[in-house]
Amino acid sequence: MPAVITGTGVAVPPNEVTNHDLARIMDTSDDWIRSRSGVVSRRFVDPGTGASDLATEAGNAALDSAGIGHDDVDVLITATMTPDLTNPGIAGLVQNKMGLGHIPVFDIRQQCSGFLYALDLADALIGSGKAKTVAVIGAEVHAGYLPWGDTWDIVLGKVDREPTPAEYARNTEHRAWSVLFGDGAGAMVLQRSDEPDAGFLSSSLHTDGEHFELIIVPGLGSLQRPFASEAQLQAGLHLPRMDGGGLYRQAVRLMPDSVRLALDASGLDLEDIEVVVAHQANERILAGVRKQLGVHEQLVPSNIDHWGNTTAGTLPILFHELWQEGRIAPGSVTCFTAFGAGAHWGAMLYRHP
Numbered sequence: 001m002p003a004v005i006t007g008t009g010v011a012v013p014p015n016e017v018t019n020h021d022l023a024r025i026m027d028t029s030d031d032w033i034r035s036r037s038g039v040v041s042r043r044f045v046d047p048g049t050g051a052s053d054l055a056t057e058a059g060n061a062a063l064d065s066a067g068i069g070h071d072d073v074d075v076l077i078t079a080t081m082t083p084d085l086t087n088p089g090i091a092g093l094v095q096n097k098m099g100l101g102h103i104p105v106f107d108i109r110q111q112c113s114g115f116l117y118a119l120d121l122a123d124a125l126i127g128s129g130k131a132k133t134v135a136v137i138g139a140e141v142h143a144g145y146l147p148w149g150d151t152w153d154i155v156l157g158k159v160d161r162e163p164t165p166a167e168y169a170r171n172t173e174h175r176a177w178s179v180l181f182g183d184g185a186g187a188m189v190l191q192r193s194d195e196p197d198a199g200f201l202s203s204s205l206h207t208d209g210e211h212f213e214l215i216i217v218p219g220l221g222s223l224q225r226p227f228a229s230e231a232q233l234q235a236g237l238h239l240p241r242m243d244g245g246g247l248y249r250q251a252v253r254l255m256p257d258s259v260r261l262a263l264d265a266s267g268l269d270l271e272d273i274e275v276v277v278a279h280q281a282n283e284r285i286l287a288g289v290r291k292q293l294g295v296h297e298q299l300v301p302s303n304i305d306h307w308g309n310t311t312a313g314t315l316p317i318l319f320h321e322l323w324q325e326g327r328i329a330p331g332s333v334t335c336f337t338a339f340g341a342g343a344h345w346g347a348m349l350y351r352h353p
């Protein structure tokens with residue numbers, strides 16, 4: 001039984017932060033960030049807003065767009081690497097905040113590939129007959145990770161002062177990863193369809209734990225005793241460590257590989273794809289993916305300039321925008337692909353009804 005996308009929704013927070021704003025609190029520039037990543041601005045939530053809040057807003061918008069009620073949802077799947085609390089995950093919170101019934105919910109922890117893994121699970125649940133309607137949501141609030149302390153007020157234009165030399169030095173120490181990310185959420189409703197040719201045509205999902213350390217948060221876990229300590233915070237072990245070059249090299253190779261595997265599994269050719277919805281980690285990675293696949297820019301569109309990398313949010317936000325622009329035409333084939341921390345990656349092909 002095919003599963004088709006019947007509704008989408010997004011939630012993006014109000015606070016827009018440009019590269020110029022970031023250049024006020026660390027040694028960086030609009031030119032560096034733009035040319036290395038494609039990001040021009042990103043959005044951040046106010047303190048007190050969690051990933052579950054963005055997920056709830058996006059999820060409700062997707063139900064509205066599908067024209068269904070909360071009682072129609074059989075299963076909820078949420079993907080995030082920035083849950084409101086370390087434990088439990090956000091799925092239960094979102095179930096409650098959306099006012100869904102006492103349905104089964106799943107928390108997916110595949111970071112940048114989280115939404116892709118969630119889509120595959122939703123398709124399997126519908127295909128097996130276990131569910132008729134599944135809400136799938138990818139949501140991130142990266143603001144909590146960003147080590148900007150009191151200089152947040154400078155970035156957000158709430159105070160007019162220069163950072164202290166110590167603040168400037170600390171922010172600069174983390175500049176390579178902190179300039180890339182933004183907050184946001186996207187959601188889809190998947191429903192069982194009677195159209196035999198529509199739905200997910202193939203999927204090719206992969207994991208290689210050998211690349212576990214490409215991007216990790218090294219502290220605050222069961223390896224540490226105690227789980228969380230002042231010493232870990234002092235050492236910055238609660239902040240991400242990223243091998244930017246290593247990520248780039250794996251991503252530009254493995255996303256195109258998985259696209260080809262998904263094409264082989266479906267019997268389709270690259271020319272059959274209307275649009276590739278690829279994870280928005282970095283414009284240079286997208287350019288590498290286009291080059292590896294030998295396709296033009298329009299086939300692998302980008303919106304990273306205004307949202308930054310919203311991790312599990314990128315695929316549904318971009319799909320939502322493309323659908324609104326008319327790029328997801330009836331019968332057209334979309335390829336979803338992602339690569340991220342874990343390392344997890346893959347591709348799925350989808351024909352719209």
Ligand SMILES: CC(C)(COP(=O)(O)OP(=O)(O)OC[C@H]1O[C@@H](n2cnc3c(N)ncnc32)[C@H](O)[C@@H]1OP(=O)(O)O)[C@@H](O)C(=O)NCCC(=O)NCCS
Nearest residue numbers: 027028029032036112175176179244245247248281282340
């Ligand atoms: C992170 C990334 C943009 C860095 O680009 P790069 O061209 O490889 O830059 P490098 O890391 O070689 O750093 C080059 C210089 O820029 C500096 N630099 C790093 N971040 C900077 C910033 N925000 N502003 C200004 N300079 C910066 C470095 O300190 C280095 O300076 P040095 O030569 O004096 O040592 C790039 O590696 C990348 O995009 N990787 C993928 C990351 C990703 O996708 N992450 C998301 C996870 S899914």
